[in-house]
Amino acid sequence: MDGGRWRGGGGGVSRGLLPLLAVHAVNEYYRLPWKPPVTAGLLAANTLMYLRPSFLDSLLPSIDEVWFNPHLILKNKDMKRFFLSSFYHIGESHLAYNMMSLLWKGIQLETSMGSSEFASMVVVLLGMSQGITLLLAKSLLLFLDYKRAYYSEYAVGFSGVLFAMKVVLNSQSEDYTNVHGLTVPARHAAWAELVLIQMFVPGVSFLGHLGGILAGMLYVKMKGSYSGSDPLTMIIRGLSSALRWPLRFIRDMFRLRRRRISGRGTTGGIWRCQACTYDNSGWLRICEMCGTSRSSNGGLSRQVSRDSRHLPLEELRRRRVERFG
Template sequence: MLSLLWKGIQLETSMGSAEFTSMVATLVSMSQGVTLLLAKSLLIFFDYERPYYNEYSLGFSGVLFAMKVVANAQSDEYTSVHGLMVPTRYAAWAELILIQMFVPGVSFLGHLGGILAGLLYLRLKASFSGPSPLTQLMRGFRHALNWPLRLVKSLLRTRPRITGRGTTGGRNARDTLQRWRCQACTFDNSGRLNICEMCGTGHADDGPSSPVPTSDIHDLSLEELRRRRIQRFG
């Protein structure tokens, strides 16, 4: 399991979860298929009394050997296999021999089938220009599983409010349409007013607004207009 964790982190980080899942599923099938062919070949060419494919075996180590082949295929470095320095790309072969020497009860054909499955996977992957069909299927399956979560997020997502007087705050559409914005100070005035409440500029629908003198609103100095703008916008 520690070996699976170490190889899984390297491979899934480099290729993504969907492709990693499809690779593992492919290697499981291929390693078992190659092991079965090897066992059948032993029965045909060496005439074993008991067919090897009738023996019981359990474990994930064949797939781990295949993952090691995939992870180390493009490496030009050297690695230590139980104290023996070998090229990293051939580490799986060295480990196959050493494990069989120190632990003779393990499945030699299972490990050998995993290595051959890894080489076959690399050959098939090189022949495809794009993602494999199984990878596309895994991505579609993941997309389908994430659909309810994306739906909930879209329902809970809050849209940004448009700040400014007269445009938000629960006003109805009729009141929003009736309001007009002063072109001099950008203050939103009520539709019932023809003169800007802030700076005294008149409202004109057909052209730029211009100051309109009235008896109720006196001309504002620039300092007073600046003070009102600061008071409004903070």
Template sequence: MENRRSRGMVPLLALHAAYEFYRLERKPPVTAGLIVANTLIYLRPKFLDAILPNLDEVWFNPHLILKHKDLKRFLLSAFYHLNESHLVYNMMSLLWKGVQLESSMGSVEFASMVATLLGMSQGITLVLAKSLLFFDYEKAYFREYAVGFSGVLFAMKVVLNSQTDDYTYVHGLVVPARHAAWVELILIQMIVPGVSFLGHLGGILAGILYLRLKRSYRGPDPLTTIIRGLTGVLSWPSRLARSLFGFRRRQISGRGTTGVSRRGRSFSGAWRCTACTFDNTQLNVCEMCGTERDVPVLSPIRPSSRSGNLSLEELRLRRIERFGR
């Protein structure tokens, strides 16, 4: 299968995505990776063309999946798109939803959620198509061909809007955010009758099921734990390299210096603690050791090799008594 050439929509998607990621203080890597993966699969560059299956091999078809137990169709069909507009529309939606969800959940949990929603939405769609055989809908759904990330996007929409009571726009209509996915399901089916109604419905039901399972299960998400473990293993070489060759930053605690005067600044209101020689600013209690100030009147600090009238031995003994060492 030859690689596709963009008609201009994919570069616009790339520019828009780059602009959105540039504005973000924390870049969501999983969302970016999903957008890049879907786009590369659609464009099929030469270095991937020999590896990627053809579209005919990955169509989501309930009849073929159940007949041949075809996991390739079950999993990969979500990452294939029919045309450029199909791809760009889905990726723009993924960019909007993914940035918000990944920023609030964290990358590891977000990756776990996407993987879970992918399997659940595809599985529910398969079950629905099989169930409709009892109502003589075999031709319409059980043997239907579909591809695209829409099912996962509908599930993500349910998760994203589950915690808000606000209103949102769906194709020009103002609706409660919690019901936006259902309204969009109906409107898209009316506007574009050829889309996979069952796939979108499966995505909505997957989102609802995911939320119910998450609320009922208090323990750690097993898939999240696995992903976090794999991430830790993969990042181990870089952590080792940083520990071996990296430079540690100097850490300074407190707001003053110990034992020496500061140059180039005026400290007319500062005083030096007679116990630990810490240069304090305004408080009448030493910020370092807690010793009360001896002289009630503020006096400027003058460079001195000694601290008050204390000898070095007395100063050492006071430090040992104060800090226990």
């Protein structure tokens, strides 16, 4: 998350980072044998929130209505700020950096987990990271009388969820990774990035990123103690299956129609005449070439004419030319 105050309605003029992001995303998806749909949806949602195209502008709240501020959220029970603040960004570089990170982490996690479980995880991490950030700010106010984090900090951005995803992604890794030029164990990469960002990037939300790390740790702990799919994953899986059913129905209808039209071009829809060896459509009961009947079990009926069995090869060729010539 980015903190501080920023006034404005959305995207503004592109400085070239968004086209670069688009090219990179398309290139990454093009080389994948399976295209992770949830990651693509999250990329599109964040980008559309920032660009605010005319058909969405009147429907989307302004950034001033969604800043994550603990005091306003608790005072007004403002769930809009609680959830939507993660999908807003204060500049093109902020959006591009977060979406590059989302693309890399999302592809790996969704490919390994499956789309339903990945979608469930993102929803849980979003709620937990925001909730923990809120709890941390309130705790600092109550126990240390630190008011700035509770009253004065305003933050937006998807980075809280991204920090949580980083923890989940690296939770079982024994490798080392590079964090802004510093080589650290992958399991501790999120903590190293938290410290380095605070040192070199002014104005970012420390509590927002810390809340994301703690949310990721809590998710890994809960996942390790629970076997099987969680209820939210099962709900998402059921909804996605229900949404795919009409598409499967339409696709199967088109396949059936093509099968009826093509006849001979379908597997299992061809039978070979034992009299003249001509391949006929499965919809026909009589050989197109020599007129021999087909029995119900796919062979010849017993009423095969002797003439049909002993037709000369040249005569069969002549009939075929006459039929299709």
